[in-house]
Amino acid sequence: MKEFTALIVKDQPEVHSQFVSQTFSALPEGDVLVKINYSDVNYKDALATVAKSGVLRSYPLTPGIDLAGEVVESSHPQYAPGEKVLLTGYGLGVSHPGGFSEFQRVPGEWLVPLPEGLSEKEAMILGTAGFTAGLAVQALEQHGVEKTARIFVTGASGGVGSCSIAMLKQLGYQEIVAISRKPDAHSWLKELGASRVVAPEELLPDKKRPLGKQQIDALIDTVGGDLLAGLLPQLAYGGTAALCGNAGGIQLETTVLPFILRGIQLIGIDSVNVPMEPRKKMWARLATDLNVASRLNFHEISLEQVLDTIQSLLDGTHQGRTIIDMQVKK
Numbered sequence: 001m002k003e004f005t006a007l008i009v010k011d012q013p014e015v016h017s018q019f020v021s022q023t024f025s026a027l028p029e030g031d032v033l034v035k036i037n038y039s040d041v042n043y044k045d046a047l048a049t050v051a052k053s054g055v056l057r058s059y060p061l062t063p064g065i066d067l068a069g070e071v072v073e074s075s076h077p078q079y080a081p082g083e084k085v086l087l088t089g090y091g092l093g094v095s096h097p098g099g100f101s102e103f104q105r106v107p108g109e110w111l112v113p114l115p116e117g118l119s120e121k122e123a124m125i126l127g128t129a130g131f132t133a134g135l136a137v138q139a140l141e142q143h144g145v146e147k148t149a150r151i152f153v154t155g156a157s158g159g160v161g162s163c164s165i166a167m168l169k170q171l172g173y174q175e176i177v178a179i180s181r182k183p184d185a186h187s188w189l190k191e192l193g194a195s196r197v198v199a200p201e202e203l204l205p206d207k208k209r210p211l212g213k214q215q216i217d218a219l220i221d222t223v224g225g226d227l228l229a230g231l232l233p234q235l236a237y238g239g240t241a242a243l244c245g246n247a248g249g250i251q252l253e254t255t256v257l258p259f260i261l262r263g264i265q266l267i268g269i270d271s272v273n274v275p276m277e278p279r280k281k282m283w284a285r286l287a288t289d290l291n292v293a294s295r296l297n298f299h300e301i302s303l304e305q306v307l308d309t310i311q312s313l314l315d316g317t318h319q320g321r322t323i324i325d326m327q328v329k330k
């Protein structure tokens with residue numbers, strides 16, 4: 001019987017991660033068996049390995065919210081063996097065993113056929129981070145943000161932040177301001193498309209005020225918390241903020257004044273439960289006008305190296321994107 005490697009997070013005697021050798025009989029119910037060729041590592045995957053983070057719904061469970069690979073067996077009418085597929089979100093790596101495994105069995109209704117023009121590797125360089133960035137950028141487009149707008153991006157050296165900057169640049173937005181705590185990320189963020197890079201403290205006023213200088217037309221935020229609270233009063237009249245993440249905290253202390261005096265709008269971005277039709281449309285864009293995979297700062301690891309990447313994500317020292325090549329053994 002074929003054996004393969006998977007990472008499993010267990011909660012006995014305490015929460016810990018362990019590589020195991022499994023057979024197909026250990027995989028969950030599902031109508032499609034996928035040989036995973038690539039996965040990638042997101043902040044949520046790092047949290048999945050931490051006790052009381054609330055990401056994993058049960059233990060033991062294989063984390064990994066993204067996968068790309070090839071169908072091996074299928075009883076789903078839309079998928080036949082040999083077909084290339086990708087999967088991000090839904091319950092993957094949260095309530096259903098995920099992508100940090102060489103094989104996975106999944107519900108066919110969660111799969112997206114790999115769009116033409118996108119390789120499995122590119123799909124995972126983008127992954128949930130790129131999908132989320134695409135949704136945020138699209139939300140700004142839909143809200144009529146102009147190409148000359150001053151667009152700020154927080155958590156710029158992270159996955160969602162860096163993908164957002166690359167996409168905005170590719171679409172022709174002219175003034176993209178990266179907000180990053182990491183001085184050593186400034187040069188690659190400029191190469192990616194940032195007009196300038198600023199540290200969060202340069203933008204946060206010494207004294208909190210409900211309204212500040214109107215210097216931001218649109219914002220893509222991945223940090224939340226105090227940084228977001230400090231930026232909302234700086235949104236210009238009619239400004240828009242797409243809220244994607246909470247790397248800096250889930251609290252948001254604000255007032256109603258920027259909303260009722262400047263007409264600003266907040267848009268919530270969810271990548272997990274996007275219905276299939278808009279999901280496929282976004283992946284089609286990620287394969288065409290939003291395909292920034294070749295320009296992103298990414299590195300490649302083996303499955304066995306994933307815990308090191310997880311540690312750097314938790315430490316806040318990780319930069320760009322990390323993908324897992326399942327063929328690589330280290």
Ligand SMILES: NC(=O)c1ccc[n+]([C@@H]2O[C@H](COP(=O)([O-])OP(=O)(O)OC[C@H]3O[C@@H](n4cnc5c(N)ncnc54)[C@H](OP(=O)(O)O)[C@@H]3O)[C@@H](O)[C@H]2O)c1
Nearest residue numbers: 043132155156157158159160180181245246247248270271
């Ligand atoms: N809405 C959705 O469906 C969705 C999808 C994907 C991700 N997310 C969320 O979006 C956020 C970013 O995800 P990601 O995968 O891009 O994570 P990531 O690669 O770890 O990037 C997060 C970035 O935020 C900044 N940061 C980290 N810790 C911080 C802290 N304590 N205070 C302030 N800034 C901090 C860092 O950028 P700098 O050092 O450059 O400042 C870091 O690189 C996470 O909260 C994630 O859960 C949500």
